[in-house]
Amino acid sequence: MEKSFWLQKWQKNEIGFHNPEAHPLLVEHFPLLELPPGARLFLPLCGKTLDIHWLLAQGYRVAGAELSEMAVQQLFEELALTPEVTEEGALKHYRSEGLDIFVGDIFQLRHETLGPVDAIYDRAALVALPQPMRQQYAVHLQELTGTTPQLLISFDYDQSQLPGPPFCVDDEEVQRLYGAGYVLQLVDAVDVAGGLKGKVAALEKVWHLQPGTGEGNG
Template sequence: MQAEDWLARWRENRIGFHEGGVNPYLRRYINEFKLKPGDRIFMPLCGKAHDIAWLAGQGYEVIGIELSDIAIESFFAEFNLQYQQFRSDRFVMRKSDNIILLQGDYFDLQSDDLEACKLVYDRAALIAIVESSRNRYCSHMQSITPDDCDMLLVTLDYDQTQMSGPPFSVCGEEVFSHYQSGYQIQVVEENDVLDEQPRWRTQGLTTLQETVFQLKRGKGL
């Protein structure tokens, strides 16, 4: 997937990945990270997820990065939020109270942009990245986030020969191989979710597993 492919998806409203509500794993596991009101949460490849507004409503500051202006402007419009817009050499920043959405390329982020972030919430971001770029995505994540920044990560795992993706299949071993040098990783939930995706069953998928990982950093590593 090139940037243009994602932009075309947004233009053509082919956004089957978008959830119409708050992600249940986010609700279930956010308190495990012992965040304080005002703490910053980074959402890579954030789309127009309802989770952005929900986290902001819980009192956190949310910073997201997203390629598509349509996604970002739709988010603010759908939640009826006014925003201010600023341009830098790398991003267009739109800010509304405790929500900052950067329009641009995740790979252009620098550590200064994510200062003081306490949590990465990665839902449908790692699995949106093609296999050949995932190593770079994960290394970049560790280089731009602070040393004490934990992560809540949700992945999908299926037989990649049965469907081309995105979403791409990312198995648990792969998650460990990318992140075990920097984090203590715990699988907190695994679910067979094929029944929730009848379209993919029709396309030939025979299994589809969703896995939730908690990645903790800077605690005795």
């Protein structure tokens, strides 16, 4: 997916993918991560999701990566926070107490820049990327975070009926992308109300990924 695609979406305010509240599946299944208060989560391709508001309100720290600087500026405005903005190589770093967002290409972000994280929450990143990029992304994400535990939300539907994004990432592909580094458990599968974009029946699936070797599934 071209960077310009997402930047134009934000520029034109075509952000139907932006949920107006914290994702119910995050709220329901977050306890699976068993994180202590103050733990730090990484949200790849985070936009200005209200999931960040919810996580901060629960007493967690959040790090994110986002291509659109406009989205990040709006996030801080909506949180009523004034960020400190610095340059980190090819990226910009928006920072305030408990919140770090790196603006730019996630593939330019490095482990030493991100710093340690205790878990990953991927609701909108993997499904936003076309198939050729997903393998590269999965490898990079594990290098970036040291294969830390992950809560992943995917979509499963007939891709021939809808071009995406969000793209279909079925169970087999999740296993292929992450099975070598994680033990995978499928913990929930929920029908998308009214169909995806109102056009095609789809399941939203919640995966709990725990560091380990060999392929596992739930």
